[in-house]
Amino acid sequence: MAGFDIRELMNDIEEAPGKVWFWDLEKAVIDPGRCVQCGACVAACPSDSIGIAEDDLPKLVKMCTGCSLCWDFCPRGGMRHEATWKLTGNNGAAAAANGLGRVHESYTARVKEDIPGVQDGGVVSALLIALLEAGEIDGALVARESAEEPWKGEAFLARTPEEVREAAGSFYNQTLALGHLDLEGYELPPNPRIAVVGTPCEVEGIKAMQARPWKWGSSRVDAVVLTVALLCTKSFNYEKLMLEELRDRRGVDLEEVGRVDVIRGKLIVQDRGGETILEEPIKDFHGAALKGCDECADFLGHAADISVGSVGSADGYSSVLIRTEEGLAAFEHVKDRLELRPLDKPKSLYKLDALDKKVALKSLKRPFDPDAPLFIDYEDHLESYAGTDRAPVDHEAVRY
Amino acid sequence: MRFLREGQRLNQVEKWKLERHPLDVREAVLEVYSREGVEAIERVPGEHERLKWVGIYPQNQGGNNFMQRIKVPGGRLTPEQAQVIGRIARDFARGPEPNPHFGNNFLDITTRQDIQMHWIQIEEVPEIWRRLEEVGMTTVQACGDSARNVLCCPVSGLDREEAFDAYPAAQAITAYFVGNREYANLPRKFKMSVTGCLEDCAQAEINDIGMLPARLPDGTLGFNVRVGGGLGDGPRMASDIDVFVLPEEAVEIARGIAQLYGELGNRENRWINRLRYLVQELGPEGFREELEKRVGIPLRPAGEDLTRRYRGDHVGVHAQKEDGLYYVGLNVPVGRMSGEQFEEAGRLAGEYGRDIRLATDQNLIITGVPEERLDELLAEPLLRRYSPDPGPFERGVVACTGSEFCRFAIVETKIRALEWAREMDRRFGDEIGQEAVRMHFSGCSASCAQPQIADVGFRGETAKKGDRIVEGVDIGLGGSLGRDAAFIDWVEGSRPAEDVPEALARIFERFKRERRGDERFHEWARRVRNAELRDTLRGTSVPVVGVQKGK
Numbered sequence: 001m002a003g004f005d006i007r008e009l010m011n012d013i014e015e016a017p018g019k020v021w022f023w024d025l026e027k028a029v030i031d032p033g034r035c036v037q038c039g040a041c042v043a044a045c046p047s048d049s050i051g052i053a054e055d056d057l058p059k060l061v062k063m064c065t066g067c068s069l070c071w072d073f074c075p076r077g078g079m080r081h082e083a084t085w086k087l088t089g090n091n092g093a094a095a096a097a098n099g100l101g102r103v104h105e106s107y108t109a110r111v112k113e114d115i116p117g118v119q120d121g122g123v124v125s126a127l128l129i130a131l132l133e134a135g136e137i138d139g140a141l142v143a144r145e146s147a148e149e150p151w152k153g154e155a156f157l158a159r160t161p162e163e164v165r166e167a168a169g170s171f172y173n174q175t176l177a178l179g180h181l182d183l184e185g186y187e188l189p190p191n192p193r194i195a196v197v198g199t200p201c202e203v204e205g206i207k208a209m210q211a212r213p214w215k216w217g218s219s220r221v222d223a224v225v226l227t228v229a230l231l232c233t234k235s236f237n238y239e240k241l242m243l244e245e246l247r248d249r250r251g252v253d254l255e256e257v258g259r260v261d262v263i264r265g266k267l268i269v270q271d272r273g274g275e276t277i278l279e280e281p282i283k284d285f286h287g288a289a290l291k292g293c294d295e296c297a298d299f300l301g302h303a304a305d306i307s308v309g310s311v312g313s314a315d316g317y318s319s320v321l322i323r324t325e326e327g328l329a330a331f332e333h334v335k336d337r338l339e340l341r342p343l344d345k346p347k348s349l350y351k352l353d354a355l356d357k358k359v360a361l362k363s364l365k366r367p368f369d370p371d372a373p374l375f376i377d378y379e380d381h382l383e384s385y386a387g388t389d390r391a392p393v394d395h396e397a398v399r400y
Numbered sequence: 401m402r403f404l405r406e407g408q409r410l411n412q413v414e415k416w417k418l419e420r421h422p423l424d425v426r427e428a429v430l431e432v433y434s435r436e437g438v439e440a441i442e443r444v445p446g447e448h449e450r451l452k453w454v455g456i457y458p459q460n461q462g463g464n465n466f467m468q469r470i471k472v473p474g475g476r477l478t479p480e481q482a483q484v485i486g487r488i489a490r491d492f493a494r495g496p497e498p499n500p501h502f503g504n505n506f507l508d509i510t511t512r513q514d515i516q517m518h519w520i521q522i523e524e525v526p527e528i529w530r531r532l533e534e535v536g537m538t539t540v541q542a543c544g545d546s547a548r549n550v551l552c553c554p555v556s557g558l559d560r561e562e563a564f565d566a567y568p569a570a571q572a573i574t575a576y577f578v579g580n581r582e583y584a585n586l587p588r589k590f591k592m593s594v595t596g597c598l599e600d601c602a603q604a605e606i607n608d609i610g611m612l613p614a615r616l617p618d619g620t621l622g623f624n625v626r627v628g629g630g631l632g633d634g635p636r637m638a639s640d641i642d643v644f645v646l647p648e649e650a651v652e653i654a655r656g657i658a659q660l661y662g663e664l665g666n667r668e669n670r671w672i673n674r675l676r677y678l679v680q681e682l683g684p685e686g687f688r689e690e691l692e693k694r695v696g697i698p699l700r701p702a703g704e705d706l707t708r709r710y711r712g713d714h715v716g717v718h719a720q721k722e723d724g725l726y727y728v729g730l731n732v733p734v735g736r737m738s739g740e741q742f743e744e745a746g747r748l749a750g751e752y753g754r755d756i757r758l759a760t761d762q763n764l765i766i767t768g769v770p771e772e773r774l775d776e777l778l779a780e781p782l783l784r785r786y787s788p789d790p791g792p793f794e795r796g797v798v799a800c801t802g803s804e805f806c807r808f809a810i811v812e813t814k815i816r817a818l819e820w821a822r823e824m825d826r827r828f829g830d831e832i833g834q835e836a837v838r839m840h841f842s843g844c845s846a847s848c849a850q851p852q853i854a855d856v857g858f859r860g861e862t863a864k865k866g867d868r869i870v871e872g873v874d875i876g877l878g879g880s881l882g883r884d885a886a887f888i889d890w891v892e893g894s895r896p897a898e899d900v901p902e903a904l905a906r907i908f909e910r911f912k913r914e915r916r917g918d919e920r921f922h923e924w925a926r927r928v929r930n931a932e933l934r935d936t937l938r939g940t941s942v943p944v945v946g947v948q949k950g951k
Contacts, residue, residue, distance in 0.1 A: 003672070004671070004672060006634070006672055006677055006680055006681070007633065007634035007672070009680060010634055010635065010636035010677075010680050011634075011635050011636055011637070011887055013635060013852070013887050013888070013889055014889035014890060014891070014930055015890055015893075016859075016861075016874035016875075016876075016890035016891070016892060016893030017892065017893040017934070018894055019861075019874065019890065019893050019894075021845075046810065047807060048807075049808075060671060063633075063670075063808060063844075063845075063846060064633070064671065064845070065808050065809075065810055065845050065846070065860075066810075066844065066859070067810045067844070067860075067861060068861065068862055068894070069862060069869075072862075072869075211867070212867070212868065212869045213869075214862070214869050215803075
């Protein structure tokens with residue numbers, strides 16, 4: 001016999017209503033393959049009991065104290081992800097409808113001075129470099145390529161413009177970024193100010209935690225002063241996408257890859273010389289996507305201070321949506337380094353947002369409601385998800 | 401020790417323990433860390449874990465702030481030992497800011513008859529150990545994956561009713577395991593209890609090993625052995641494995657069980673690897689079979705169980721076996737005293753009586769007081785502060801360390817528990833109709849305050865209040881040990897802490913109204929349906945008396 005279910009055989013204690021343990025999160029989110037690897041549970045755990053396993057999923061590393069916070073801040077569990085949109089001043093109903101949500105300013109943008117390796121217009125890299133140079137932030141949590149695994153993104157705190165340049169470009173796997181908010185291993189001033197560049201789900205988690213202050217263990221949620229969401233309809237499992245699909249099935253030598261991009265519905269892989277070695281509809285790779293991403297209706301990153309992505313602008317440019325006062329103040333530092341113009345194709349954003357929401361509403365097994373309370377009780381989740389293809393597993397998976 | 405459990409991968413802690421024996425940390429503290437500071441500890445992977453083998457835990461403040469636990473086998477201290485401990489707290493347990501209620505330089509009596517103190521700096525540890533060792537005390541294996549403090553009835557040798565004095569057995573077990581390298585690397589903590597009293601004062605039901613007084617048909621006295629009890633987030637009442645041992649065999653049976661646990665216990669998943677999980681897997685019969693292979697004594701069938709009831713505390717003035725002598729149980733709410741006060745308790749024990757005993761309800765007993773000196777002792781200022789005649793709620797209150805120091809606790813416990821107890825005493829103390837109402841407050845699911853065996857158990861939780869996350873508790877009702885031993889049911893979840901006093905008031909009001917004769921609180925709570933109790937705690941319904949327990 002193995003697994004946490006053995007506890008239930010040892011006594012007939014009635015558990016407290018609403019009690020949630022990490023293993024409940026495992027059963028409802030991780031084991032059914034719904035985890036989007038944002039790391040919110042790792043960040044939220046006040047006793048630092050949740051770490052990251054070798055399979056890049058959250059796992060228990062110390063005693064679970066039963067505080068429920070891992071559940072409360074999981075965007076596929078107890079956190080109603082669309083309810084975070086109000087935290088940046090969005091009108092819930094308006095954000096739920098087709099539109100960009102709350103935006104102070106929007107641009108199509110590109111760096112004036114080229115930064116090698118950037119993904120589209122280089123706006124995010126330029127912004128972080130400008131903020132570091134101005135002393136506005138002490139570091140930026142970004143993704144950079146793993147030293148061991150080619151084209152695998154890993155969380156990294158860039159503390160200098162040079163480190164930002166080195167980390168330029170996008171990866172299509174999740175890095176459990178919020179699991180690295182302890183900022184461990186980085187030399188920083190006593191009260192560091194950090195920017196986080198991540199997927200909308202990662203930003204939702206940060207904003208939700210900041211709106212409900214608590215003692216987050218070693219996680220420096222308080223240190224995050226700026227969030228930049230990368231427009232995102234889905235993220236991928238590294239092994240499935242890069243190794244199984246590209247390397248094994250299509251013979252792509254990952255060591256030779258210079259760039260990977262998802263643009264206009266296609267996955268494009270280029271070699272180091274800029275030659276395209278693979279161009280294929282992204283739908284061919286949907287099997288490698290994270291299942292939990294289907295349930296997300298936040299392609300546009302409504303909870304972020306700034307949203308950035310390629311959709312809605314010409315090739316080589318980025319679309320920029322500035323959503324908050326903090327975003328505006330930060331963007332001031334980089335404006336003079338960018339070519340700016342009104343958004344090229346806002347309709348492309350509306351269109352993809354509508355498609356993303358359509359998939360989400362179909363995949364979500366609970367009502368979608370940005371005006372509903374932020375937290376969802378475990379029992380309510382069970383009521384919505386039981387009997388569906390996203391139901392909590394009833395077997396006992398042991399990943400320890 | 402061989403690891404015989406099949407198909408397991410060793411977890412990280414197991415790997416650390418194999419890299420260097422955890423008992424070696426003592427030398428490292430003396431030779432390196434106390435001289436070079438905490439940075440030297442950080443440089444050694446797994447060293448924070450190994451420090452537990454000398455009773456040292458990091459506090460949640462981090463840095464050079466540690467909790468030091470002192471082992472007190474059977475809870476027994478000489479006056480001199482008590483004074484040394486008090487002085488250590490006075491000299492070293494000083495925080496940067498005083499606790500708003502308890503001030504500074506305090507110590508905590510624990511539910512394992514240990515002493516804990518906080519704000520210890522690593523460079524102070526050698527001097528603390530020197531002072532302790534001078535009076536025959538140790539911190540070795542007060543924590544860590546090995547034999548913890550051996551519990552014994554705190555009034556063993558004094559109790560008029562006891563079957564026999566089990567303290568020598570507790571001492572012998574302690575002596576065998578402390579510093580024993582072969583048995584100092586078990587899968588997890590290993591908790592033993594031994595008693596010869598008839599009142600389950602050593603809480604056999606919730607220990608890994610519980611030895612309870614028993615008698616063979618020919619009149620021979622010894623212990624019946626129970627295994628696999630415990631609380632935490634997987635509570636289990638201990639299993640009777642149908643084994644009787646003589647007091648002189650207690651060490652061998654404990655050793656054999658430790659060997660069985662060390663060989664077959666789960667070294668992969670630390671969250672389901674206490675001995676009780678192994679007992680659950682093997683079953684009592686299977687466990688007995690495995691034990692038989694490992695001990696050098698024949699396993700006799702259990703004798704007549706002599707346990708009669710669960711007493712729970714020794715507060716008050718009680719006659720000892722010896723004519724004319726008394727023991728005086730002081731009530732130390734939530735177990736916290738200043739070092740100075742503890743030193744004073746040691747002085748009083750020396751002046752008026754014989755020794756100090758620590759009890760599992762975090763209280764303190766002064767023994768051997770002649771009748772003619774009782775009034776004088778009772779008039780001492782310390783006994784006015786820690787009264788032998790407290791209100792029922794202050795008498796029954798127990799609390800863990802809580803978030804003040806513990807890295808796991810979700811909420812503050814000690815001050816809250818004390819304030820709630822005092823408020824309940826003010827409102828219901830004279831009308832509740834029982835000497836003690838046990839309210840136990842654990843700051844998290846680890847159950848260090850043993851909430852599952854309390855009349856009212858609290859378990860720290862987060863709670864939602866409007867748009868805020870606030871400190872809260874799960875509330876359980878109806879636990880006890882003894883002849884009707886049963887754990888609480890967690891009747892209510894995530895109540896904001898500030899709402900608790902009124903919720904308690906509603907429950908005790910209802911108990912007063914519905915109580916039948918001498919019915920005790922836990923009996924009433926078991927009789928009433930949980931849904932109704934929940935409604936009462938929430939204040940959402942007119943109470944209706946249930947006729948049977950219902951889920």
